[in-house]
Amino acid sequence: MxxxxxxxxxxxxxxxxxxxxxxxxxxxxxxxxxxxxxxxxxxxxxxxxxxxxxxxxxxxxxxxxxxxxxxxxxxxxxxxxxxxxxxxxxxxxxxxxxxxxxxxxxxxxxxxxxxxxxxxxxxxxxxxxxxxxxxxxxxxxxxxxxxxxxxxxxxxxxxxxxxxxxxxxxxxxxxxxxxxxxxxxxxxxxxxxxxxxxxxxxxxxGRLVLNSPMDQLPERYVELQATGDNAELARKLNPIHERDMFGKKIMTFEGVGRDRLKALGEVRTPAIADLFVAKVKGATT
Amino acid sequence: MISTQVALLKRELWEHRAIYVTPLVIALVIAVMSVTGQVAISAFDQVVDLAILGASNLGEAERKHAITVLMISVSVLFVFAMWILTIFYTLDCLYAERKDKSILFWRSMPVTDAETVISKLITSLLVIPLVTFVVLAITQIVVLTISSIWVSIRGADAGHLIWAAAPLTENWTATLIFLLALPLWLSPFIGWFLLVSAYTKRSALLVGFLPIILLPMFEKMLVGTKMFSTAIFVRSGQMPLFHGLDTFGLWDDNSEQLNALGRSGLSLLSMIDLGGFLTSPGLWLGLLVCGLFTTAAIYVRRFRDES
CATH class of the missing domain: 3.40.50.300 (P-loop containing nucleotide triphosphate hydrolases)
Structure with a gap:
């Protein structure tokens, strides 16, 4: 290339x-x-x-x-x-x-x-x-x-x-x-x-906080919807960002295996806009 | 390279329509004045007929003199308008594109900042004088034609009275030389206005003229010398194109210079001293100053961040 x-x-x-x-x-x-x-x-x-x-x-x-x-x-x-x-x-x-x-x-x-x-x-x-x-x-x-x-x-x-x-x-x-x-x-x-x-x-x-091919994002970033105790367990895996939606905790993880998170709730690849908020807010908090 | 420059010059004519609209408006005003003036004069029938009779009996030199005065009176308005147009054009040409942010589009094309700024300098030094000259020459023809029609209606021979006596080629050559020499002589101002236009964030007119007015004043008050006022005002008044003629002197009554002009038979071309102009250190020093200001304008356009 x-x-x-x-x-x-x-x-x-x-x-x-x-x-x-x-x-x-x-x-x-x-x-x-x-x-x-x-x-x-x-x-x-x-x-x-x-x-x-x-x-x-x-x-x-x-x-x-x-x-x-x-x-x-x-x-x-x-x-x-x-x-x-x-x-x-x-x-x-x-x-x-x-x-x-x-x-x-x-x-x-x-x-x-x-x-x-x-x-x-x-x-x-x-x-x-x-x-x-x-x-x-x-x-x-x-x-x-x-x-x-x-x-x-x-x-x-x-x-x-x-x-x-x-x-x-x-x-x-x-x-x-x-x-x-x-x-x-x-x-x-x-x-x-x-x-x-x-x-x-x-x-x-002024700094690059992410630089990745789109097709590699699902491997690196996972979004988890979890409630109650599962949310507590997930939090121990150090999500880079967390937000509330309709009583559920939505957490974004970087470099945490999808299979591991599946046991704690519904997982998916974060949308770019959500990932952006996670990375930018995560970088500042 | 040349096609780029031609395209850039075309752009100036598209963008700054005043370059040709101003002389056209003046041409129209002069043509209308010429017609109405002659209609008005026609009211004084006998006097006019006597004048035409008198003119028919004049010698060729006198008639040539009279036609030349008529042609000069047409030119004067154009020369003033050209210089005012040049001032406004140079102050606006690099400012307007920043104001409407179109500079981002112009700079997205494979054209250097130097090529762009030089196209504006060429417009001031060459395009505006040439456009002015073409409209001026046509206006003179129109005015002479209107006069011809008028004297013909009154029964005189326009061919003999006007056209045979009109030194068109000679006067036009002299006028063209003058129109091209004037911006060269005043080029330090052109360069300065281009720099102001590239640099200023607001009111280019004010920023352009304040230093020209204030610098000589401060210099006189603080240092007591007159270097700037001499550089600015002598340049405005004493263009070395006319065998040492001081144009300021023309405003004095009973000027020796005017009498001398009369004695020369008012041959425009013989008044011009092209060699003296081209070899005068003042011209080359002025061009050098213009070059420095223009280079600065190029650098400002290149290095300025418009965000």
Whole structure:
């Protein structure tokens, strides 16, 4: 496997604040990695470092390039959507296509046209005349028409309704993604991307608190629903998090055998959102 | 590389429509004024007919002089508008993209910050003067045509009176040189405004002009010298393109310089001293200052974190 992104001891400080604190990870080709963290956890800063928009300490290599020093070369192979508001409001759709076609050697106008023909976006409309959902559709169509190796999405569906959000991710999967392409995505709406991801990373206070392929999560993490004495017994196995639900204790365990817990109650693999709360709260309490 | 720069320049024209709308509005105002002015003057029938008769009897040099004055009067408005437009454009061009956060989109394209900032410098130094020149030249043709129609209606020979005497090529060459030289001469201001535009978080106009006004004042009060005021105000007034002509002096009544201009027969091209301009240390020093400010603007755009 080839590492597309390789980060070793990456840190970024703003004054006394360590926005990213000694983070190390590898992302391989053909993976869809979710970077999940609360507000102010350092997600966007880390993405900016990956995109060469900010410098950082440590060693960071993206597609074999130093992102900050070789941003232009990097941008020929990376696309990103920062959030729905970034397309300039004064530009026309046709002008936007003209511009990208002129500056991006990997952009296919015919593919963009084909993708846009499936939408209701008029070619002569200005961005400010389009709805938020349409702007995102347009941005994604342009990016999908670029033959790039890495797609970085930072809260791409912020402010969109559920229909557009579902459609967005289905388009990402159907039109963009293949085994040659890689996606790094951050979002608050974890549930919506859970089934898309091949890998997940949790970040909190600038530090990675989890970095795992999705298919290894069931081996490492188990959620147990227990009551009464069983809950007491389970607590001795050091759950990383515990919460109450309808009189039952819901406990999340890391590295405790599923068979061992089965005897104490109902077990299942925790949902990403629950695991996130367990890891982040567990890390802080 | 060149196609990227062309695309970036196109972007400036799409984004800042004032670059061509401003001269077009001025052209319209001048054309309307020209028509209404001539209709109004027509009320003084006899005087006008006498004037046209007088003009028909003038020598070629005098007629050329008169047409040149008419062409200059059209140009003056455009020159003022061009410089005001350049100030507003340079203060806005790197500020607007940060304000609406579209900078994140522009920076997601394979274009360096240097290429982007340079496209804005080229727009100020080249695109705005060229667009202004094209609209200005067309306006002059329109004004001369309106005048021709008017004198023809009154029975005079417009071909002889106006077109034969209009030194179009000469005046246009001189005007184009002036329009291109002006932003080069004022380039330290352009560079400074670009830096302010890349740097400031609010009110680019205020941040751009305050130091220009305050620095010379503080320098005079605290140190007692006039280095900044000389650098700023002499540059605004004394462009070495006109054989040592002091443009401030033109505002004085009975100016020797104006008389000298009259004596030269008002040949615009002969007034211009391109060699003197291109070899003046002030021009190159100014370009150096502009280069330093522009480099700083590139670094600010590159290193600034917009989150």
């Amino acid at each position: 080839t590492s597309l992104i390789s980060a070793r001891n990456v840190s970024k400080t703003f004054g006394s604040l360590r926005a990213v604190d000694n983070v190390s990870f590898e992302i391989e080709k053909g993976r869809i990695t979710g970077l999940i963290g609360p507000n102010g956890a350092g997600k966007t800063t880390l993405l900016k470092a990956v995109l060469g928009l900010t410098d950082c300490q440590g060693s960071l290599s993206v597609l074999g390039l130093d992102p900050f020093k070789q941003r232009k070369e990097l941008m020929q192979n990376i696309c990103f959507i920062a959030d729905v508001a970034v397309l300039p409001r004064w530009i026309r759709v046709s002008q936007l296509l003209d511009f990208v076609e002129s500056v991006h050697p990997r952009f296919s106008r015919s593919k963009a046209r084909e993708l846009l023909s499936k939408t209701k976006i008029p070619g002569q409309a200005k961005i400010k005349e389009l709805s938020k959902g349409m702007v995102t559709q347009l941005h994604l169509s342009i990016i999908t028409a670029i033959d790039a190796k890495l797609l970085v999405l930072d809260e791409p569906t912020l402010g969109l309704d559920i229909i557009f959000r579902k459609e967005f991710y289905s388009n990402v999967l159907n039109d963009y993604f293949d085994q040659e392409r890689t996606i790094l995505i951050t979002t608050h709406q974890v549930e919506e991307i859970e089934n898309l991801l091949t890998d997940v990373m949790f970040i909190n206070d």
